[in-house]
Structures are given as structure tokens and as C-alpha cells.
Amino acid sequence: MIHRLQFGDILQVKSGKKAGRWYCKAKIPAEYRDAYKDSQATAWLGSGSLADAKALFPTVKEKEQQKFLAKVAKHDPLLVAAERLYDALFSNSDDITGKKLPVSQWYPAPISKEELANLKRFTRDPSTERTEFNRIVQTLRNEVFKVLYAEYDDSLAIKVSDNSFSAAKGIMLDMDASAASKEKASDTLDAVATNADIGFELSAPRYANWRPLGWLAQFKTQLLSEGNTDLQVQRDIELLYALGGSSSTFDAVNKRDQINDAYKEFVDQHDQKLGTKIVTGKSYSDAMSEWALRQENPELGVKRLKTRGEYINSQKMFLKVFGDLDVSEITKAHGTQFIEYLESERKAANGTITKHLSGVRAPLARAVQLNWIADDPLFGLQVAKRGVAKKKTETWKVSDIHRLLQQSLPKDIRMLLQILICTGFRLEEGAALEWKDVKVSNSGVRHFDLFDLNKKLKTEHAQRHVPIHHQLYPFLTAYGAEEGKQGQLFNFKRDKDGKCVKAATKALDPYIKAARFDNGVFVKHLKTHGLRGTFTTACYSAGINDSMRRFLGGWRQLGDDKTYLHPDLDAENEMLQKINFDHICCA
Numbered sequence: 001m002i003h004r005l006q007f008g009d010i011l012q013v014k015s016g017k018k019a020g021r022w023y024c025k026a027k028i029p030a031e032y033r034d035a036y037k038d039s040q041a042t043a044w045l046g047s048g049s050l051a052d053a054k055a056l057f058p059t060v061k062e063k064e065q066q067k068f069l070a071k072v073a074k075h076d077p078l079l080v081a082a083e084r085l086y087d088a089l090f091s092n093s094d095d096i097t098g099k100k101l102p103v104s105q106w107y108p109a110p111i112s113k114e115e116l117a118n119l120k121r122f123t124r125d126p127s128t129e130r131t132e133f134n135r136i137v138q139t140l141r142n143e144v145f146k147v148l149y150a151e152y153d154d155s156l157a158i159k160v161s162d163n164s165f166s167a168a169k170g171i172m173l174d175m176d177a178s179a180a181s182k183e184k185a186s187d188t189l190d191a192v193a194t195n196a197d198i199g200f201e202l203s204a205p206r207y208a209n210w211r212p213l214g215w216l217a218q219f220k221t222q223l224l225s226e227g228n229t230d231l232q233v234q235r236d237i238e239l240l241y242a243l244g245g246s247s248s249t250f251d252a253v254n255k256r257d258q259i260n261d262a263y264k265e266f267v268d269q270h271d272q273k274l275g276t277k278i279v280t281g282k283s284y285s286d287a288m289s290e291w292a293l294r295q296e297n298p299e300l301g302v303k304r305l306k307t308r309g310e311y312i313n314s315q316k317m318f319l320k321v322f323g324d325l326d327v328s329e330i331t332k333a334h335g336t337q338f339i340e341y342l343e344s345e346r347k348a349a350n351g352t353i354t355k356h357l358s359g360v361r362a363p364l365a366r367a368v369q370l371n372w373i374a375d376d377p378l379f380g381l382q383v384a385k386r387g388v389a390k391k392k393t394e395t396w397k398v399s400d401i402h403r404l405l406q407q408s409l410p411k412d413i414r415m416l417l418q419i420l421i422c423t424g425f426r427l428e429e430g431a432a433l434e435w436k437d438v439k440v441s442n443s444g445v446r447h448f449d450l451f452d453l454n455k456k457l458k459t460e461h462a463q464r465h466v467p468i469h470h471q472l473y474p475f476l477t478a479y480g481a482e483e484g485k486q487g488q489l490f491n492f493k494r495d496k497d498g499k500c501v502k503a504a505t506k507a508l509d510p511y512i513k514a515a516r517f518d519n520g521v522f523v524k525h526l527k528t529h530g531l532r533g534t535f536t537t538a539c540y541s542a543g544i545n546d547s548m549r550r551f552l553g554g555w556r557q558l559g560d561d562k563t564y565l566h567p568d569l570d571a572e573n574e575m576l577q578k579i580n581f582d583h584i585c586c587a
Helices: 030-036 050-072 077-090 113-121 128-149 155-174 179-203 215-225 230-242 250-274 284-294 305-322 332-344 350-369 398-405 411-423 427-431 473-483 501-515 530-541 546-553 569-576
Strands: 022-027 040-044 092-094 100-102 438-440 446-449 465-467
Touching (some): 040 050, 113 128, 128 250, 250 332, 284 305, 284 350, 332 350, 411 473, 411 501, 427 501, 530 546, 546 569
Antiparallel strands (some): 092 100, 438 446, 446 465
């Protein structure tokens, strides 16, 4: 078994810059010190009370253990992979009674975790050590095979309960006994039948209801591509089970994919240990070149130039960290180490890490298409809670908008902010407005027209008409009289993709940051995008229904009848004019 860090007592720093902080240390075995690059591991537990430090200790200890494993993986990666596979196969699972039980209590593991340490004694010569090495490898493979491919027929349990016990009850009722005795015997048989059902189910393989490989990943990918959050995805899956769409649990479906991922890593490390790993002869830079060539074909749904540049930057960073590996040699361990590099060296936020991984994986996806490798080795890499936590963007209140607009603002910045407040536009939509987009409908409704095909909008739903509020129109008219109603409303520089949001963000940034403070005291983390939430809330308060709010905000419609819904500019204008935007008048 891989060494587990054994931490000592919780202590407190008495002097220096870290005085008052709680910590505890664990010794690193001599054999791992070169890989770990230290003789001790330190778990820092904050500067609160001792009780706080003790409460935090289990979480920090596990984090340090994972950090240790990641570092020593280079020292003995096969042993690390074997333990991860063991944990995936024999970790806690739900039994038929709904209780959380260690699998070993009702489906014993054929080997112990301690036996895995024998994988370190690998030799090519015929010996007891080689026999033991092969036994452990084959045992793990057999367990994976059972989990991933075997089937379970639960008809036996049904047959015993429904037939055998029913027959026994019939015979008992025909016997010469008192009614009370018969009733007591009947209740006893019912209890025995119930226990037998549970007993048969508990003795059944734990993979009884697990779904095919990759089922969860594919389903989650589809939901995420439609704009759902991770929490919404899990709730959707749980709802599917509640409605009878599946007989297995969320954890059970997920477990099968976890085992498959762990097994692929184990096989990869085993093949490297034996020297039988196949090298394709195609490097990561080769895959980068093939991906870049594909980006030159507009018919293939290529990335925007800005995104393409970001992806290339991420790929070069991956090359800098690991060198130009053969694509067949890249494993999930490289992905984990890349995340740690982004965390430690770049101090990257979670969203930035996710974006970099998308860029790194793009050439690997191309390598799969070209049959250079069978699967993307970084697929399913967990990034949740990695990196610096993203600061929540908060909704603006009227008092916040007052702080924003009471600043000494350039007239174009003030006009743009007033438009964002009264329309709920994304910054990229408001910043790109042209005077020809200000129109009047046949029924006399003044509105912004975002159907211009030359605009680079976020989604197809962003193409829409948005009424101009009566309190905004005088400011817009006065601004036009000064600037002249020709070309763009705002002269922000456009990038290679024809978008001007980057320049607009830079221009607005100092005023947005200033609005986060009131007389030098921090109030809340405000961003331009939060004005969309404020606008949506104002629509809700005015009684505007969800479908209309989605048309106004440029979001996709929800529900079964979404294909039959169409925007109604007159109705939207009538409802929008009910909102009070007095707060855009402050200066």
C-alpha cells in the first residue's frame, strides 16, 4: 500500500511572520524524499482557535495526501494508479437497504490494499516476486472486468420470495392451528421473505444496475453544452431517476466511469513498467499543427481568432511544462500536474484553469479524430474547486448605480452605462451599437435592432429587438446631437474578430472598481455583467413573464412549447415602459 502521511500534534507558530498560525507536520519516508523534494509535509490550519484548526484538519490532511501522491507518482506511478483503481473498485457504495456500507462488508475484495505494495518488487526474472506482481495485476483486471462487463439476473430473488414463501404460507394456512397462531406464523414468514430479498440483493454483484461506459459523461456533456451548471446537471439526473427513467442511482452511474478512468491509467502505467507501451510517433506539437490547420476551414465550425489565440497560448504552456511528448504518452497524471502548475505558478482562478485545459485538449481531440490515439487522456479530469475561487458577481442595487453614475464620467461611458442599465445588454452588445441600429417600428416603437448580421453576438438568441425606455430616450437623443448620428455610438477599438468588448471593458474598469467602494469602504464585488441581473429583476418586479424576459435578455427559451413562442415588440414595449429608471438620471 502507498505510504499514508502520519501527522503529529497540532502546534502553533510562536514568532515571526506566521505567528499565531496552527500547523502540523508529517515525515516523508526517505525513499520518497527525492520525488517529494522535502523531508516533511506541512498542513497549515489557519489562525483561528484550536477548535477551528481541529475542525479543518481532516480536509487539509487529505489535500496534503493528494499532493504527496501527485508528487511521488513520478517515483512509482504504477503503485499510485493501482491504489486509485482499488479505491474506485472497493469504496463505499449504497446497499439495497439504502445504508452507506463499505463494499468489503458485503462484497469482499479478493486482495487487501496492503498487498498492492508488492507491485514495487517488479522483476523480469522468474521469481516469487514476479508471480506475486502478475497475480495482483490480474486480480485487479478481473475485478474491473466483472464491474464493466458482467451482468446480473435478479430473477432468482424474485422467484424465491414470490413462489417459495407463498407456497409455505399456503401449506401453513391449511394446517390445523388456531387463527392467532396462523396469523403469527404468517407475519414471521413475511419478515423472513423480506430479509431473504435483502439477503439475495446484498449477495448480488455491486455492478448490478450500473450503466454502460461513458453514459454519465455523455449525458453531462450534453446538458453542460446547453448552458446548465454542474448543480443543475446533477439535479436533472436525480429528477430522471425520480421519474423512473433509470433504476440506478447517480453515484452508481458515476462510479462506473470513475472505475473506467482509473483502470485506463493503471493499464497505461503497467504497460510503461513492462516497456510494452505503444508509441505512435506523433508528438503533441504534431497534433497542435493538425488542429491549427483545421481552424483554417470555416465550414468546420472553427474557433474565433481570439479563442484560437488563447488555445495556442495554453498549448505552448503545456509544451513548456512537459516538453513535446508523444501523444500516446500523455496521461491524466499530466493533466493533474498541469492544474497544479497553474495553481502554484500562475495563481490561476478556477475559470482560467478550465479555459487552459480546453485549449490543451483541443489537439488531443484532433489526434483522436486522426486515430493517433484511442481516447482523449484528459477527458473527465476533475477541475471543480481547483484554483483560486471565483468571486461572485453581485446584482446592482439602486444605491450601487448611484455610486457609479455620480462619478465624473466621460459622456460616452455614461451613455453606455445608461443603455446597459435600461436594456440588460451584454457589454459586447452595447459597446458595438451603431446609430443605424436605433429604429422605429411600423407601430411607432423605438427600439434597438440587434439583428445586424455583421455583429459578433454571443449566441443566436442574442439577435433581437429591445425597446428603448422613455427615460433613456432623451439621454440618447442628446448624446446623438453632440456626437453626430453616424457610424458607431462608441469609438471602442475592435479586435481581430470584429468585437470591441475588450476595449470597452478596459475603458469601464476604473469606474466599475470605484463603484465597489463607498467612501473608501468596500461594499460588494460589482461587475458590468451584474447589470443584466438588475435589469432582469426589474422586469420580474414589473410583472414581465419569463418568456418575455428571455426574449428581452437574449436567452434561449425553456419548456416544451419554446418552438411555438415568438417575440412581440409591442407587448414587450408596453411592459418595459412600466419600469422606473429614475436612477439613470443622477450625475
